Amino acid sequence: MGAPVLRPNHRPNHQPSGQSEDRGRQLSRRQYVRFAFYRVDPLWRRLEASEQALQKQELADVIRAFNRRMLLRPYSLMGTRSDAELLLWQIAENPLPFRELATAIASTRMGGYLNMVYSYFSQTKRSIYEIRSAHDDSPEERLVIDPxxxxxxxxxxxxxxxxxxxxxxxxxxxxxxxxxxxxxxxPSVRLNTTYSFGLDDYEFIVAFETDE
Structure with missing residues (x-):
């Protein structure tokens, strides 16, 4: 699949890291989170290279547009899984942008070749367990995800x-x-725990970020 859409942590709107982090901190104290996994129909790979490039660019444009409305991170799964090639990690103040993004993707030419094989929906909330900061022993709420x-x-x-x-x-x-x-x-592994009680089939969705 390749660039520009599927490189891990590709920043679609090319904003400096600080701007993205500031936007994350400005989100509400309760966030909705979605992990959408897409599989590409093998028929797509039989298209002409020029047509593939046009379709990827159209999809990238959609992701850029929605990255201005939510925290959105695309990841490539090529070479790591056999059932999906693309993961979109989405974080927003309300779930409406998730539906709008899914609709926009389905409306692209490449959308006709994409099948959503997994979709995990969750939200942040304060844990019922006491979690102390490793730095000053103060309570951690972990209500805001800042990728x-x-x-x-x-x-x-x-x-x-x-x-x-x-x-x-x-x-x-x-x-x-x-x-x-x-x-x-x-310490090089960053943990993001979200809750699916009453929202999805699971109770928790855990996402680890790391460079190793």
């Missing part, structure tokens, strides 16, 4: 077992404390 410029993004949805919820809150907090301490041994 970094890391090269890689690892996404997985999950559900906790009934056995977990049968534990006391004190016991679960202890396990979470141990879990958090293990994560802090890898």
């Amino acid at each position: 970094s410029e890391a090269k890689y993004l690892f996404v997985y949805p999950f559900i906790k077992t009934r056995a977990w919820y049968q534990l006391s809150l004190h016991a679960r907090q202890g396990i979470m404390d141990e879990h958090i301490e293990v994560g802090r041994k890898y």
Whole structure:
């Protein structure tokens, strides 16, 4: 597939990093998050190279336009998965832009060759567990996602077992404390946890950002 659409962390509207980070901080204290995975129909690869280039440019233009309305990060999955080639990580103050983006993509010429194979929908919220900052021991809320410029993004949805919820809150907090301490041994990996309760089929969507 190649550039310009599918390079990891390609910044479609070419804004300086600081501007994007400022925009992330200006979002509300509750964000909606969507991970949309697309698979390209093999028939698309049989098109003339010139037609492929035109279609990719049209798709890139759509992504650029929506990157002005939400935090939007495209990632290439070529060579890593057999069931999808493109991931769009989307973060917004409300879910309406997600629907509008999906409609705009489907309306492009390349959209006729794209099949959304996975879609994970979630939101940020304050954890019921106490999470202390590694710097000053103050509580962390983690209500605002501010994506970094890391090269890689690892996404997985999950559900906790009934056995977990049968534990006391004190016991679960202890396990979470141990879990958090293990994560802090890898400072180059940035964790983004969002919640899907009542929104999607899973309970949590976790996304790790890293350059390694």
